[in-house]
Amino acid sequence: MSFEASLKVGNGAYTYYPVSEIEGAAQLPYSLTVLLENALRCGRTPEEAQAMAERIVTAGLAGQTGEEVEFSPARVLFQDFTGVPVFVDFAVMREACADLGGDPKKINPQVPCDLVIDHSVIADVAGCDGCMDENMKLEFKRNGERYDFLKWAQESFENVRIVPPGQGICHQLNIEKFASVVMESPAGLTGADGTPVVYFDTLVGTDSHTPTANGIGVLGWGVGGIEAEAAALGQPITTLVPRVIGVKLTGDLSEGVSAMDVSLTFAQMLRERGVVGCFVECFGPGVAALSATQRACISNMTPEYGCTCTLFPVDDRTLDYLRLTGRSAEQVALVEAYAKAQGYWNDPEAAPRTYAEVIELDLSTVQPSLAGPSRPHDRIPLAKAGERFRAICAERGLDDATVHVEVDGEDYELTHGAIAIAAVTSCTTATDQAMMLATGLMARNAAERGLAPAPWVKTILAPGSRATELLLERAGLTEPLRQLGFYTCGFGCMSCIGNSGPLSEAMHAVADDIELASVLSGNRNFEGRISPDVSQNYLMQPANVIAYAIAGTMDIDLEKDPLGTDAEGNPVFYADIVPAADEVAAFVDEFVTADLYEQGAANMFEGDAAWQALGAEPSDTFAWDDDSTYVRRPPYFDGMTREVSGQDAIEGARVLGNFGDFITTDHISPAGAIAPDMPAAEYLETHGVAPADFNTYGSRRGNHEVMMRGTFANVKLQNKLACGRKGGWTRDFTTGEITPLYYAAENYAASDTPAAVLAGKMYGSGSSRDWAAKGPMLLGVRVAIAESFERIHRSNLIGMGILPLQFIEGQNAETLGLDGSETITVAPIDFSAGLPSPAVVKVTAEKPDGGVVTFDAIVRIDTPTEGRYYENGGILQYVLRDLIKG
Structure with missing residues (x-):
C-alpha cells in the first residue's frame, strides 16, 4: 500500500x-x-x-x-528558558551513550531545531540613550553560564541553530525567517521515484505562543519540554484528534481598528464559547481582508482563549508575505502548488468544510479595544475604558486614596490607576508592520504638539525583531519615539513575562497605597505578572500605549478628556494625534520592503562581541563545571544498562503528597522567585550564591539540583500530609515531623524507599511543564495514583518513568480510607507485549497499625509506544538505546 x-x-x-x-x-x-x-x-x-x-x-x-x-512535527522551536534543560538532557545523553559503548555523535536532534535566546533580557534600564547596551551587559553577567552552554550546543549538535541574544523574539523570527510553510525532505530522503518529498511545515514549540505561525498557514502549538525533546529526537507525539471550531470571517476592518483589536475580540468571543483543547481555524471571505501579519497577531493570542491553535489557510496574502520576507520564487511557487494540490488553499467559493461548530465574526463590527485589568479576554471598548476603569475600582472597593511622588525634584499627586509602566513590547503586535508604524506616527504627532509621557511612567520599547527596529528607523520614526522616552531597551519577551525591570524607588514606595497600572501591547496581563508592584494591567495596540503613557493614568476618557496641552496651552486630544489610516497605509507601502527583512536578518546567528567571545568549542561531550549553579549534569542515566532490564517493582513506597482535585502543573513545577526559607535557597547559599543573585527558577532550569528542590513548592499547594500548612511541606515518616517536601524525599532515597503521590481529579491540569514530571522523578516518585489525569501530564509522567495509576470509577483515596500514611505496593506488570498486562493492577496499602487496604487501579499506559517508554525507564532511555543499536 x-x-x-x-x-x-x-x-x-x-x-x-x-x-x-x-x-x-x-x-x-x-x-x-x-x-x-x-x-x-x-x-x-x-x-x-x-x-x-x-x-x-x-x-x-x-x-x-x-x-x-x-x-510527527517537522521541526521544533525553543526559547532559552525552556530550551536550556532540553539541551542539558541531550548533552547528558551523549555522555551516557559513550559510557554504554556507543558513539556520542549519534545523539543529535533528528529534525531541525531553532532556539532563540529571548526570555532572559530584563528592562533594568529604560527610557534613555544606551539602555539597550546596559541591559545586554546585565543579561550576559546574569546568564553567562547558560550562554556558554548554549554556545557549546550550537557548535556541537547537528540540526540545531541558536539565535544569540539581541536579535528578536522566537515567534516573530519564526514567521520572518524559519517557517517555510511547505518543507522539502533533506538530501537522500526521497520518494519511490527518487524525487524529494514535500510536506506541510509543522512544528511544536516550548513557548505557549508558538501558534503565531498559524497565521501564515503553519500548523504548530506549544508543548512542554518532554514533548519537545521527543519531537526533536524523532519520536511522535500522541494526541487526540481534536474538535475543530470554525470561525467564519466576513467584512472588512473599519478605519482605526488594528489587528490587536481583532485579537482581543477573538479572546473574548472564544473564551465565552469554551474552546479549551480544540483547534480553531478561520475561513470565509473576511480572511482575505487581513494581512498575513494581522492573522499572525490573532493566532498569537491563541493560549489566551485556551485552544491549541488558530489556523489560517494559505492564500495570496500568505504568498505576498513569503516573498516580502525573503523566500525564493521557487519556494513560493511550491507553497502555492502544494497548498492547492492538498486542498489547503483558501477558496471562499469551495464547498464548506465540516466543523464541530461555526462562529461568525463580521470584521466591520470590531471596535478599538483594550483588555484588563488582569485577564486577556476581559475586553473593553476603548471609548468605554475610563468608565470601566472607575467601575473596576468600585468593584474592588478602592477608596479615593492619594499619594505624593517626587520625580526629578517635582512633586506629583497620584491616585489609583496611575500608570507605572508603558511597554511597546514584542510578541503579539510587533509582528504587524502597520501597528508599529502607527505607533511611530502617534509618537511623531504627539512630539510635534509638545506632549510627553507623564514623568512617573517607565517607558519600554522592545521590538520583536531587528527588522522592526529598522522599519521605524527608515520611516524616520525612531527619533520621535525617543523624544517620548521610548528607546529600544532590548529584543526579547520582556514585559509579558515580568521582565519589565524595577520601578523607580518613588513608585515602588507607593505600590501598596494605591493600585498602579501598566499598559502594554503584549498578550498576558495576569495580576502580578507584569510587575509585583502593579495591580492592574491593560493590553492594547501599541499606538495606544503611547497615548496612555502621555495621560499617565487609566482614569481618562480618551474621547472627551485632553491628553495634555501644547506650548500655547491649548488642549491636545487623542483624536489630534491618531494617525490617519491612509497615512499608515502609505508608510507601509513605502517602507515595508524585501530588503528591509534581508538587512534585518543579516548576521542573525553571529551575535555581538560578547556572544562571539564565549569560549565554547565543539566537542562530542560537554565538560560539566562542578561549580556551576546554572547548568549541572542530571542523573537521568546513572546506572543505566545497554539492554532493557524493565522497571524495578514498586514496593513499600512512601507517600510524598496526598493532594485533592485539580492539582495543576503550576502547583508541581518550580516557577517564579526562589523563596529564602526553602531548600533551593539553602542549596544556592551553600554554593556561594548571595540571595540577591538567586535569580528565578526559570533561569536555573538547567540545574536539576535547584529544580528538584523547588518541586511541589508552590505557595498555594495544599498537601493533606502537611497538617494545614500550605506550600512545599509534607510529613516525613522517617521522623514524624512536618518538613519541606524535598527533605522527606531525601530521607526516603537514603533508605532506597520509593515515593508515591495520591491525587484527585485532573491531576496535572494546566499548561504542559516538563519539570512537573522531571521534578517528581528526581524526588524518587515512582507512581502517581489519581482519580483522573490531564492527558499531556500523564504522557509526561510516563516519559520520565513514573507509573500513572487511576482509581476505579467511584473510588478515590478518601473513599478507600487512605490518608497518605500508608506504604504502597503495586503488583507486577508485564510490558513485553507493549501494552500493560494486566491493564487493571492490584495495589496494596499498608497502614501504620498493620491494617491493609487492597484496591484495583487502572494502568494508564494507553499505547504500545507509551509501554515501550515506561519499560525503558523513560523516553530518553528508550531513544538512547534505540540510537545505540542503530
Whole structure:
C-alpha cells in the first residue's frame, strides 16, 4: 500500500502524500488535513497510517474529539528558558551513550531545531540613550553560564541553530525567517521515484505562543519540554484528534481598528464559547481582508482563549508575505502548488468544510479595544475604558486614596490607576508592520504638539525583531519615539513575562497605597505578572500605549478628556494625534520592503562581541563545571544498562503528597522567585550564591539540583500530609515531623524507599511543564495514583518513568480510607507485549497499625509506544538505546 504521488512545480518534480486518497478528506477542516497528511507520511506501517487516517476522518466528519493518533512535527522551536534543560538532557545523553559503548555523535536532534535566546533580557534600564547596551551587559553577567552552554550546543549538535541574544523574539523570527510553510525532505530522503518529498511545515514549540505561525498557514502549538525533546529526537507525539471550531470571517476592518483589536475580540468571543483543547481555524471571505501579519497577531493570542491553535489557510496574502520576507520564487511557487494540490488553499467559493461548530465574526463590527485589568479576554471598548476603569475600582472597593511622588525634584499627586509602566513590547503586535508604524506616527504627532509621557511612567520599547527596529528607523520614526522616552531597551519577551525591570524607588514606595497600572501591547496581563508592584494591567495596540503613557493614568476618557496641552496651552486630544489610516497605509507601502527583512536578518546567528567571545568549542561531550549553579549534569542515566532490564517493582513506597482535585502543573513545577526559607535557597547559599543573585527558577532550569528542590513548592499547594500548612511541606515518616517536601524525599532515597503521590481529579491540569514530571522523578516518585489525569501530564509522567495509576470509577483515596500514611505496593506488570498486562493492577496499602487496604487501579499506559517508554525507564532511555543499536 503506497500513498505517494508526483507533483510538478516549474522545472522541479516532487513526491507528496495526497490526502485526496482518503475518502471524506475534502470535507475535513484545514487543520485536520495537515494531521491526515502527517499520518499518511509518518505512519510506522502503511496499515497503521491507514488506521490513523480513518480515525482522523471519522472524528473530523463527526465534529467530535476522536481517538489518539501520532503526530510527527517537522521541526521544533525553543526559547532559552525552556530550551536550556532540553539541551542539558541531550548533552547528558551523549555522555551516557559513550559510557554504554556507543558513539556520542549519534545523539543529535533528528529534525531541525531553532532556539532563540529571548526570555532572559530584563528592562533594568529604560527610557534613555544606551539602555539597550546596559541591559545586554546585565543579561550576559546574569546568564553567562547558560550562554556558554548554549554556545557549546550550537557548535556541537547537528540540526540545531541558536539565535544569540539581541536579535528578536522566537515567534516573530519564526514567521520572518524559519517557517517555510511547505518543507522539502533533506538530501537522500526521497520518494519511490527518487524525487524529494514535500510536506506541510509543522512544528511544536516550548513557548505557549508558538501558534503565531498559524497565521501564515503553519500548523504548530506549544508543548512542554518532554514533548519537545521527543519531537526533536524523532519520536511522535500522541494526541487526540481534536474538535475543530470554525470561525467564519466576513467584512472588512473599519478605519482605526488594528489587528490587536481583532485579537482581543477573538479572546473574548472564544473564551465565552469554551474552546479549551480544540483547534480553531478561520475561513470565509473576511480572511482575505487581513494581512498575513494581522492573522499572525490573532493566532498569537491563541493560549489566551485556551485552544491549541488558530489556523489560517494559505492564500495570496500568505504568498505576498513569503516573498516580502525573503523566500525564493521557487519556494513560493511550491507553497502555492502544494497548498492547492492538498486542498489547503483558501477558496471562499469551495464547498464548506465540516466543523464541530461555526462562529461568525463580521470584521466591520470590531471596535478599538483594550483588555484588563488582569485577564486577556476581559475586553473593553476603548471609548468605554475610563468608565470601566472607575467601575473596576468600585468593584474592588478602592477608596479615593492619594499619594505624593517626587520625580526629578517635582512633586506629583497620584491616585489609583496611575500608570507605572508603558511597554511597546514584542510578541503579539510587533509582528504587524502597520501597528508599529502607527505607533511611530502617534509618537511623531504627539512630539510635534509638545506632549510627553507623564514623568512617573517607565517607558519600554522592545521590538520583536531587528527588522522592526529598522522599519521605524527608515520611516524616520525612531527619533520621535525617543523624544517620548521610548528607546529600544532590548529584543526579547520582556514585559509579558515580568521582565519589565524595577520601578523607580518613588513608585515602588507607593505600590501598596494605591493600585498602579501598566499598559502594554503584549498578550498576558495576569495580576502580578507584569510587575509585583502593579495591580492592574491593560493590553492594547501599541499606538495606544503611547497615548496612555502621555495621560499617565487609566482614569481618562480618551474621547472627551485632553491628553495634555501644547506650548500655547491649548488642549491636545487623542483624536489630534491618531494617525490617519491612509497615512499608515502609505508608510507601509513605502517602507515595508524585501530588503528591509534581508538587512534585518543579516548576521542573525553571529551575535555581538560578547556572544562571539564565549569560549565554547565543539566537542562530542560537554565538560560539566562542578561549580556551576546554572547548568549541572542530571542523573537521568546513572546506572543505566545497554539492554532493557524493565522497571524495578514498586514496593513499600512512601507517600510524598496526598493532594485533592485539580492539582495543576503550576502547583508541581518550580516557577517564579526562589523563596529564602526553602531548600533551593539553602542549596544556592551553600554554593556561594548571595540571595540577591538567586535569580528565578526559570533561569536555573538547567540545574536539576535547584529544580528538584523547588518541586511541589508552590505557595498555594495544599498537601493533606502537611497538617494545614500550605506550600512545599509534607510529613516525613522517617521522623514524624512536618518538613519541606524535598527533605522527606531525601530521607526516603537514603533508605532506597520509593515515593508515591495520591491525587484527585485532573491531576496535572494546566499548561504542559516538563519539570512537573522531571521534578517528581528526581524526588524518587515512582507512581502517581489519581482519580483522573490531564492527558499531556500523564504522557509526561510516563516519559520520565513514573507509573500513572487511576482509581476505579467511584473510588478515590478518601473513599478507600487512605490518608497518605500508608506504604504502597503495586503488583507486577508485564510490558513485553507493549501494552500493560494486566491493564487493571492490584495495589496494596499498608497502614501504620498493620491494617491493609487492597484496591484495583487502572494502568494508564494507553499505547504500545507509551509501554515501550515506561519499560525503558523513560523516553530518553528508550531513544538512547534505540540510537545505540542503530
